[in-house]
Amino acid sequence: MDVFKADVAIVGAGGAGLRAAIAVAEADPSLTVALISKVYPMRSHTVAAEGGSAGVVQANDSLQHHFDDTVTGGDWLCEQDTVDYFVAHCAEEMVQLEHWGCPWSRKDDGHVDIRAFGGMKIERTWFAADKTGFHMLHTLFQTSIKYPSIKRFDEHFCCDLIVDDGRCHGVLAIEIGTGEFRLIQAKAVIIATGGAGRVFRQNTNGGIVTGDGMALAYRYGVPLRDMEFIQYHPTCLPGSGLLITEACRGEGGIMVNKDGHRYLQDYGLGPADPWPRKKAMELGPRDRLCQAFWHEEQNGRTIATAQGQAVHLDLRHLGKEKLHQRLPQICEMAEAFLGVDPVYAPIPVRPAVHYTMGGILVDTKTASPLPGLYAAGECSSIGIHGANRLGSNSLAELCVFGKVAGSEAARFARSIAAANSTTIERQADAARQRAMNVVSRSKGSERISVLRNEMALSMERGCGIYRTGRDMQDTCDKIDELKLRYRDVEVGDKSSVWNTEWLLAIELGYLLDVAQAIVYSALNRKESRGAHQRLDGFDQRDDANYLKHSLAHYVDAGPPRIDYGPVAITRSQPGTRAYGAAGEQAERDRKRAGAAHE
Amino acid sequence: MNETHKVIAIEVLRYRPELDEKPFFQTYQVPFTEEMSVLQGLLYIKDELDGTLSFRWSCRMAICGSCGAMIDGVPMLGCHTFLRDYYPNKVRVEPLAHFPIERDLVVGADDFIGKLERIKPYIVPKEPRTLAEGEYLQTPAQLERILQFSSCINCMLCYAACPQYGLDPAFIGPGVLALLHRYNADSRDAARADRMQLVNAEEGVWSCTAVGYCSEVCPKGVDPANAVNQNKTASAADYFLHWLPKGSGK
Secondary structure: EEEEOOOEEEOOOOOOHHHHHHHHHHHOOOEEEEEEEOOOOHHHHHHHHHOOEOOOOOOOOOOOHHHHHHHOOOOOOHHHHHHHHHHHHHHHHHEEEEEHOOOOOOOOOOOEEEOOOOOOOOOOOOEEEOHHHHHHHHHHHHHHHHOOEEEEEEEEEEEEEEHHHHHHHHEEEEEEEOEEEEEEOOOOOEEEOOOHHOOOOOEEOOOOOHHHHHHHHHHOOOOOEEOEEEEEEEEOOOOOOOOOHHHHOOOOOEEOOOOOOOHHHHHOOOOOOOOOOOOOOHOOOOOHHHHHHHHHHHHHEEEEEEOOOEEEEEOHHHOHHHHHHHHOHHHHHHHHHHHOOOOOOEEEEEEEEEOOOOOOOOOOOOOOOOOEEOOOOEEEEOOOOOOOOOOOOHHHHHHHHHHHHHHHHHHHHHHOOOOOOOHHHHHHHHHHHHHHHHHHHOOEEEEEHHHHHHHHHHHHHHHHOEOHHHHHHHHHHHHHHHHHHHHOOOOOOOOOOOOHHHHHHHHHHHHHHHHHHHHHHHHHHOOOOOEEEOOOOOOOOOHHHHHOEEEEOOOOOOOOOEEOOOOOOOOOOOOOOOOOOHHHHHHHHHHHHHHHHH | OOOOEEOOOOOOOOOOOOOOOOOEEEEEEEEEEEOOOOHHHHHHHHHHHHHOOOOOOOOOOOOOOEEEEEEEEEEEEEHOOEEOOOOOOOOEEEEEOOOOEEEOOOEEEEHHHHHHHHHHOOOOOOOOOOOOOOOOOHHHHHHHHHHHHOOOOOOOOOHHHHHHHHHHOOOOHHHHHHEEEEEEOOOOOOOOHHHHHHOOOOOOHHHHHOOOHHHOOOOOOOOOHHHHHHHHHHHHHHHHHOOOOOOOOO
């Protein structure tokens, strides 16, 4: 087997992986970085992020405001010390991207422009029109080219971790173009493989977002934390689930039901006017907006489209010039996929799965409990999103914690000697055999697409915007069943070159493990918090019993074991998440109380 | 699928180097709805009819640049091209022209990536600046000069459209020249002189025969032909400046 020896191996070359690679290269150019990605880096799903990335810059904004929006938005399930670190480093990372050439949108005076996003008290979203993720990703990829110590393994599919003697020593990858295995030995490994939105049917994610890194770490005993918290994005295209950015509402877009009524005012987010205004109505948090849609649909006030029920996102009042300048991609997408020109007609939208708040358990420095293994970005749970992520925090997270992961992995790699190669190679051979077995053991009785579709439908039913114990139990049973049937999955393609059917089968294995962690974590959380909302008698937040992180532990040939870990609460005690007029009143009360103290 | 669905014939170029002596066409009957893209048609084939068909794809929204193919002979993104526009005729899907076929619709992208890496596609700062000093100022007008050329998604459709690249693979080609121009035109950058050496070389802008098909097929409204032409002017200026005595013309 071909062996490559690196100091740091990074799996995934989206925003977090690239930022980590650059951080290693800048920390110590003598360290060799292996950057492994199943696609060319600029295809990574960071590319599809539209609206923007958070970073406090305005004089009337503060780190405290960003902290509060994040922790409140997360329904107090955030690691507050980590949130403090995060908000303090966002703007610096955005400036760093600017120095690297990111074409941020500008104000007339040449400074970077910012826009408002949902759940945000003051504008702090940096943006590059409505292609922010695209520009960040290409900037990072192109910048990474200037560092000779970064050795890329493009179109290499990571099929296993190499773990021995309680430490991670590298990864096993399949070169997709040849089907050859390559052992990438490393003193430290960073997982940066993104989320797992493809376990659901209607989602905003690309086909590659299959939870690979989450499943791999999980199988080696690293817990997946807070997996029940799945973010639905309120404005997606019916059917395909393609994303219509929150920036549409940040720019002043409104949402109406079939009667032309701005229904969000009926769900504690009003009053409707004056508009636009922060943290109210269409600029409420994502979980609340999705829940309101669900009720509207239940009450027959949504609009029937060929692709299912929808509401209208109306941008017409913004005018052609502003739409084309600030939301060009949205105009293009609406035209191409719906035949709708947003200048003249509203866009039908509905919620779809967008983001996995939970992920690989890591500490504030991105280290997982498995020595030598780090994680950053959507695949990780560093604790800044809690039960519901604040819009525009995820792009910032890629940079802030991608950099931390790179520096920490570099430090760790310098501190230890390489492991015994013979043992590592023996491990790699065993891993190779397991990957080959996916093809050779095949009894040919189960189709990949059938299992995948049954999983996605069942997850949507059991882990939707609102959940009940019965539905979640049904989904648990279904996923258990699918895992058994997966053993007989058919891979008809026996060739080596670009055997994507084989890779789909391995990905399906990842998806099923992650799906199982999600639904069992959900079933066990007997309260409602953030994106996890129950209708079966657990419809309130229960801080006494559930102000804690859930941890899903992998169990071989059985459902996961779920237990809980503490939440770091430093200075924001759980309170009411109030938006709209109620939120403004709560803010005034807080200020009055604060003034009384002084 | 219910019976109201129409059925379209998708004719796909197949080539599996381990099995097939040469490429051949295989036709699949695919039920489709109004909103289905060619990519969705291919995914239907992969899931329901033939798991051995290989192609690249991911985002489904014309931004990741993975799913370029020749669709009825024209370089297009599969996710951004719709079956309804071909029905009731069949639609033919082939790998991007001018690239080696690795398998089925997958072409080798090494040449393109290698070229992209060669042009220093990153800022070499004019004036170094610390993070504490904040961002470089850039007016909306200065941004406008680079924005279009920074919108390239590296989908390589323009290479499949470029007759010159088809004849001479040494030609840097439209997409990468557009990216080169994006950095040269950036108010923060100082590496123009280095990059102009590539522009002026045999395989640089002078290989372009100004057909302009590259700009026509670009799914993101980038105008590589314009970038190439601006660099022809710049390259010619460099050439004449070269003959001036040292120190003049600065």
